[in-house]
Amino acid sequence: MIKVGESLASGTAFIGVAPTRRxxxxxxxxxASGSQLGDGSHVxxxxxxxxxARELLTKIIKTTPWLQEALALSVVDGWLAGDFTK
Structure with a gap:
């Protein structure tokens, strides 16, 4: 799960994507409070x-600038921590 302070509103956004056993x-x-995803929803x-899932996430990421920023920061943080799988 990625936890980010996102720039369009005060607060924190929580992002989780995980495969299931099924x-x-x-x-x-x-x-975060007051912001929207690319599909217009808050949650x-x-x-x-x-x-x-790939289609939905790609659409949301393409249309949600704060999520693009959060994902970019997560990747950079991973690189700096030596996790080159991100």
């Missing part, structure tokens, strides 16, 4: 097959 992907994004909680 072959599905559990997606949970809880936006997203879905359990989807991998192809549908």
């Amino acid at each position: 072959g599905l992907v559990d997606i949970y994004i809880d936006c 997203l909680s879905e359990l989807l097959p991998p192809d549908q």
Whole structure:
């Protein structure tokens, strides 16, 4: 789970994406107060097959600048910590 202080509103956003034992992907994004995801919602909680999860997450990331920033920071933090898998 990624925890970020996002720039469009005060507060913290929580982002979690995890595979399940049933072959599905559990997606949970809880936006900070007042901000929205690219689909216009404040909270997203879905359990989807991998192809549908990829499509949904790609759409949301493309249309949500604060999420793009949070993911970029997470990758950079991983690189600096020596985790080159991110």
